[in-house]
Amino acid sequence: MRKLYFRFLVLVFGIGVIYVLNILTTNLIFNPTSKKFLHTDKTTAKEKDDAEQLGLVRNVEIKTHGGSYDKEPIFRQDVEKPSYHQMSESKYIEELAENSKVSESTMKLRIPYKLVHLDLKGAPPKMSYIVNELLPLIHSAGANGLLVEYEDTFPFHGSYLSQLYNGVYTLDEIKWLLREAANLNFEVIPLIQTFGHMEYVLKKKPFQSLRENPRYAQTICPKQNTSWNLITQLIDQVIELHPASNYIHIGCDEAYQVSECPLCKNTDPKTIFVDHVTRISNYIKTKYKKNVIIWDDMLRKYYTNELVSSNLGSTTEVMIWDYTEDVERLIPNYLMDMYTSVFPHIWVASAFKGAFGEKLYNVNINRHALNHLSWLKTLGNYQAKIKNFRGFALTGWSRYDHFAVLCELLPVAVPSLLLNLLILKHRNVRESIKALGVELKCDLVNVELPIGYCQWPGDRLYNQLIELESLQNQITSLIARTDSSGWFTRWNILNNYTNPSRLVQFYNDTTNLKTLLEMSRIKLEEQLSTYYQKSITSQWLSMVLEPLEFKLNIIIKDIQNLSKRTSW
Numbered sequence: 001m002r003k004l005y006f007r008f009l010v011l012v013f014g015i016g017v018i019y020v021l022n023i024l025t026t027n028l029i030f031n032p033t034s035k036k037f038l039h040t041d042k043t044t045a046k047e048k049d050d051a052e053q054l055g056l057v058r059n060v061e062i063k064t065h066g067g068s069y070d071k072e073p074i075f076r077q078d079v080e081k082p083s084y085h086q087m088s089e090s091k092y093i094e095e096l097a098e099n100s101k102v103s104e105s106t107m108k109l110r111i112p113y114k115l116v117h118l119d120l121k122g123a124p125p126k127m128s129y130i131v132n133e134l135l136p137l138i139h140s141a142g143a144n145g146l147l148v149e150y151e152d153t154f155p156f157h158g159s160y161l162s163q164l165y166n167g168v169y170t171l172d173e174i175k176w177l178l179r180e181a182a183n184l185n186f187e188v189i190p191l192i193q194t195f196g197h198m199e200y201v202l203k204k205k206p207f208q209s210l211r212e213n214p215r216y217a218q219t220i221c222p223k224q225n226t227s228w229n230l231i232t233q234l235i236d237q238v239i240e241l242h243p244a245s246n247y248i249h250i251g252c253d254e255a256y257q258v259s260e261c262p263l264c265k266n267t268d269p270k271t272i273f274v275d276h277v278t279r280i281s282n283y284i285k286t287k288y289k290k291n292v293i294i295w296d297d298m299l300r301k302y303y304t305n306e307l308v309s310s311n312l313g314s315t316t317e318v319m320i321w322d323y324t325e326d327v328e329r330l331i332p333n334y335l336m337d338m339y340t341s342v343f344p345h346i347w348v349a350s351a352f353k354g355a356f357g358e359k360l361y362n363v364n365i366n367r368h369a370l371n372h373l374s375w376l377k378t379l380g381n382y383q384a385k386i387k388n389f390r391g392f393a394l395t396g397w398s399r400y401d402h403f404a405v406l407c408e409l410l411p412v413a414v415p416s417l418l419l420n421l422l423i424l425k426h427r428n429v430r431e432s433i434k435a436l437g438v439e440l441k442c443d444l445v446n447v448e449l450p451i452g453y454c455q456w457p458g459d460r461l462y463n464q465l466i467e468l469e470s471l472q473n474q475i476t477s478l479i480a481r482t483d484s485s486g487w488f489t490r491w492n493i494l495n496n497y498t499n500p501s502r503l504v505q506f507y508n509d510t511t512n513l514k515t516l517l518e519m520s521r522i523k524l525e526e527q528l529s530t531y532y533q534k535s536i537t538s539q540w541l542s543m544v545l546e547p548l549e550f551k552l553n554i555i556i557k558d559i560q561n562l563s564k565r566t567s568w
Helices: 004-029 045-055 089-098 104-108 128-139 171-183 205-210 225-239 269-288 304-310 333-342 366-382 413-426 427-437 459-484 491-496 500-531 534-564
Strands: 057-063 069-075 115-117 145-149 187-191 211-213 216-220 247-249 289-295 317-321 345-353 387-394
Touching: 069 216, 104 366, 115 187, 115 413, 128 171, 128 413, 128 427, 145 387, 171 187, 171 225, 187 413, 205 211, 205 225, 216 225, 216 387, 225 247, 225 269, 269 304, 289 345, 304 333, 317 333, 317 387, 333 366, 345 366, 345 413, 366 387, 366 413, 387 413, 413 427, 413 459, 459 534, 500 534
Parallel strands: 115 145, 115 387, 145 187, 187 247, 247 289, 289 317, 317 345, 345 387
Antiparallel strands: 057 069, 211 216
């Protein structure tokens, strides 16, 4: 009897335990407020987390241009680790400060020129923005010159060259820019490509025969008489509009196809390069009495004795470019030793945008600041060997070449540009960031605010692009989830065979993202049109938004087709 009673108690206890476990398990699996989801055969923890994240919209305060704050719905994504652009400036001040120990020699380094590069071959801004908004800002931060790369935005004239002109800037607008720059005592240096990167010329059918390689519209054949006539006409027309310029930059970087045409194939590429550069330099120095600058990258394969015998040091000034956070890795000691021994006059080129990804649209201020700090360190080490240091060109590339898509836009890169000008001025990160706050009308040191809360011409566009980056991350996450689903594979789609209930959440998430992307397009179009002509705005939206829209539309279409079937 006792054994029977004991077995009864064990049975009751077991049933109770099972009942309690069942309640707990049900609560954990189905309670939407629970933060712990058990893995089941029907729902994964990741699916539930993603569904919760994708389905929620919260109101946050977003800064408007006038300084007031509006309530706007922002797609919830800050539940995860914040991106670089969401972090307050104080978060990376510490990192910069650790890399900003400036030597005494660097502090004494004299930087005569601080040129801001205007790369107008991609997304050329309205001239009113450049003159009225940009020039006063960079002047205040310490810039004293411009390096202007016009390419096809220059109003070339005459029956031969006029076909190169894309009509963006008028002659009067170029004169306006030069006049306002002169009022600020800016040195304006035009950059005219004369060897490589001549895509804007060689892509045209009338100039196709001048290519060094008939397949590629990049490098011009330097031995053709027609090539020489073209180059001198380009130079003449640009210098005619820049009589006050003391320097002319003739490019000559990344001329990859050399010694490939029938006229050049039997001549050493180094000889062709030196002869071509020397001929152009002598033309400019003799006719116009101006100093000639070239990029350095084509010289990096030379030996010192070759460069000495070339006499390029007496005909040109070299501009050494490196946009990385560790200049000495790309420009090692032996190169600096060679350049300082050959060229009496040396320039360097850093970057404030357009260097870390050909499809980027947001600027990583930290990396560009580290590039400038690294250059200061390198120059401090070589100060005694440099006979005459001319200064910096802070490049801001808009495309990686004429055929590439657009990268970061100029208005959103202004904080990066100003900070790096201030770093060259103060040689101290904390002082530079404090000064940047003054320029942008916000406290970046004592108040933990993202830079998007500051004010400058371009702040609204900057904030809209930060929202777009968040939205793009959500779209990428959604695509990864659909790709990993066992009910939405290529096989399911091709065979029109799936469980439609498994696709409901995907469909809702995708349509929500599509709506947010449509809202983003409207805002971006409004902001872009403030700084760019309609054609540039359309081009940017097409390059950046349409691929995202296309991916979402494909998902929606496939789900709709799969959901139509009711029997299998």
